[in-house]
Amino acid sequence: MSKAKDKNKEEQILNAAKTIFQSKGMSGARMQEIADKAGINKAMLHYYYRSKQLLFEAVFKNAFSLLAPQLNAILNDDSSIEEKIKNFTSNYITFIIKHPYLPNFIIQELNRNPEFILKLKEDKGFPNLDKFKIQVDEDVKKGFIKPISAEQLFINILALNIFPFVAKPLIMAFTNTDDKNYKELMEDRKTEVANFIINSIKST
Amino acid sequence: MSKAKDKNKEEQILNAAKTIFQSKGMSGARMQEIADKAGINKAMLHYYYRSKQLLFEAVFKNAFSLLAPQLNAILNDDSSIEEKIKNFTSNYITFIIKHPYLPNFIIQELNRNPEFILKLKEDKGFPNLDKFKIQVDEDVKKGFIKPISAEQLFINILALNIFPFVAKPLIMAFTNTDDKNYKELMEDRKTEVANFIINSIKST
DNA sequence: GTCTATAGCCAGATAGAC
């Protein structure tokens, strides 16, 4: 039974489904478990969402729609590269600390089902590198930053921000930290990551 | 039916199981599918490995034991930080291009089953940061590299190397690349990533 | 060791009463 103030049943179900799907994946999740968590009957899941597959897709799209605006922020606003990196890193890590299962869920299910991405790409609002690419290329040309392709820089930014959450158990094991220490590491990264990137690309 | 020259049935099964488990995960994999791929009867899987769970654990340990030595290389050899980063990046990316499902598989199943890591940590040969930490701290103290904690540096190295493979579908979608372009991007990273890291940390 | 047949269970989906 999730938080009391879900307006309607549909939302109540969606929230329960989110929790279960995000922690167990499509194939590991059980409709019964979702029903229990939502505090309703299993038959109602089918009444509202018809099938497990459709319920899953609703959850997935919802999850992705939370993430996409975060990316668009870095790609499409008008600030300098350096500011973009600082803002994105700090905002993104703050955001993920609140939704820790999100990136792993999306990555996981896209790997199982790469054709999903085609549907997502149709939506306007799907992150697009065009503007960012122009900006990076210009800054390189003007000598503001060291030569780097926009694609590689973008991959690096994503990697440094997202990976530590996706690989949490691995990282905790390697660095021999408990949950509290891990949290501190991630807090530090809100500024560390931006510095790391900017140090690397800025011209000397 | 996998490559003809599996010495014995056990290995033949293990190889088939590896393929299926790595692409579908524990809960998504079907024993029948593994049997088909191995070209043998479903009952034989149980004869050799008793249960799906045990077969899975065999595959998982096997996968992890491929990855661990790669990490130990960077953590425990005697070269300089800069050389370590260069060697690791180039070797690791070469290695993963050959085993693309590996990191995702390990990360995925550890997230579902964080207690797995406890068993792995018991093995000697489990990657350990102690030596790397001493080296980084000394280099920082001597002013060879900019101040950074060994843990954060290690996380960054892992992130930049591993993430692009884990998030392949996402990255292909964002950068609008096909399989061929993606491969080129990854090839470039064999040197790009090391440069990116070294640029960031080396003293000016 | 290898195979066929089947036990036994569990999960998604639906019928139908209320």
Next chain:
DNA sequence: GTCTATCTGGCTATAGAC
């Protein structure tokens, strides 16, 4: 809209012949 009961199929695992 909501619930109970049940159908149906698929999956792991094993019994048992060879």
